[in-house]
Amino acid sequence: MHRQPEHVMTFLLAEMGTSGSLDGQQRIVVKGRFAPKNFEGILRRYVNEYVICNGCKSPDTILSKENRLFFLRCEKCGSGRSVAQIKAGFIARVGRRKAGT
Ligand SMILES: [Zn+2]
Incomplete structure (x- = not known):
């Protein structure tokens, strides 16, 4: 699943209504306690929405941003x-690192 960790995290955090960050190994660190089951359900929704192709059900897709819209291409x-x-608000938090550029 070649997806940007930032994008996955943004989705996870927005769905859970919490905040978190990525550590040095691109692992998602979430504040608060959440059962692994919660992550699985949300990740499945993420995959359905942002990874799987509607036409052939292939996960070999590319997510790109075009004209402020996210576009999934198989x-x-x-x-x-x-x-x-993904809901705004969390995106600002994730993007802060690049704000100065
Ligand atoms: Zn396809």
Whole structure:
């Protein structure tokens, strides 16, 4: 699953309504206590929404940002679709590291 850890994290945090960060190994560190089961359910939703191709069900897709919209393109069948943007607010927190550039 070649997806940006930041994007996965943004989705996780938005869904759980909490805050967190990525550590040096690109692992997601979440504040508060959450059962692994919660993560699984949310990750599954993430995969369905942002990874799996609607046409051929392939996970070989590329997520790109075009004109402020996230666009999912399938590498297998070539079909594409726009995907919902993750709730704002958390994005600002994640993007802070790059704010100065
Ligand atoms: Zn496809």
